[in-house]
Amino acid sequence: MKCHSRKIITITPPPNSGHGEEHEIFPDTLTDYLSGGEIPFSNRDNIRQKLVKALVEGKGFRREDITLDREIRFEIEDRQICSLVDISIGFGGKTLMVFKCAAGSVVSRERQIIATARLLEEYVIPFAVVTNGVNIELLDAITEKVIGSGMQAIPAREELLEHSKNAVPRPANRKKLVYEQRILYTYDAMSCTLYCKSDPAPE
Numbered sequence: 001m002k003c004h005s006r007k008i009i010t011i012t013p014p015p016n017s018g019h020g021e022e023h024e025i026f027p028d029t030l031t032d033y034l035s036g037g038e039i040p041f042s043n044r045d046n047i048r049q050k051l052v053k054a055l056v057e058g059k060g061f062r063r064e065d066i067t068l069d070r071e072i073r074f075e076i077e078d079r080q081i082c083s084l085v086d087i088s089i090g091f092g093g094k095t096l097m098v099f100k101c102a103a104g105s106v107v108s109r110e111r112q113i114i115a116t117a118r119l120l121e122e123y124v125i126p127f128a129v130v131t132n133g134v135n136i137e138l139l140d141a142i143t144e145k146v147i148g149s150g151m152q153a154i155p156a157r158e159e160l161l162e163h164s165k166n167a168v169p170r171p172a173n174r175k176k177l178v179y180e181q182r183i184l185y186t187y188d189a190m191s192c193t194l195y196c197k198s199d200p201a202p203e
Helices: 043-057 108-118 157-166 174-190
Strands: 008-013 022-027 028-031 038-040 066-074 080-093 096-103 127-132 136-139 146-148 198-199
Touching: 028 043, 038 080, 038 108, 043 080, 043 096, 066 108, 066 174, 080 157, 080 174, 096 108, 096 157, 108 127, 108 136
Parallel strands: 096 127
Antiparallel strands: 008 022, 028 038, 066 080, 080 096, 080 198, 127 136, 136 146
16 A cells, blocks of 8 residues: 655744644545555545555455445435445455444444444355454454454455355344344444435435
């Protein structure tokens, strides 16, 4: 990933006021790791681009294994909701892992990524990951339990591929889908509409 250089501005203090302070200025744009194109800077994409690079260069995933901004569409209260999935990973036509990239506490995002793992496909995606760019949690989307932490907990491509050969996809619980939709809608409604949008249902 190629990012614009970060600029450091040193503020010279008035006499006898102590040490100067350094304030980090973030770039206006980032370079998308997968496409090489320029994208607007956001906290989410700053986290996401670093993670994608680590998945490719550190975990052995191929660029074609990774998809950004897949859509989950559903209807609540006569509104068509479209929620975007930060990162999804899969191969052989099967999605195996989804990621939520957001600033703040990773614990507070656990239920959001679980809902994502249960709504994106007709089956429950087995692994769900949430990260704030510093902390990472790997969750089992079926049991909702945290099964690992840190980048080392995320399975490498060969591990995930081996898992996909033996695992039998678990169908989503149709009776609970509305519950999962409301969870996802609530989280997205509290977040910036940069990556969640809703439109009136068509007549």
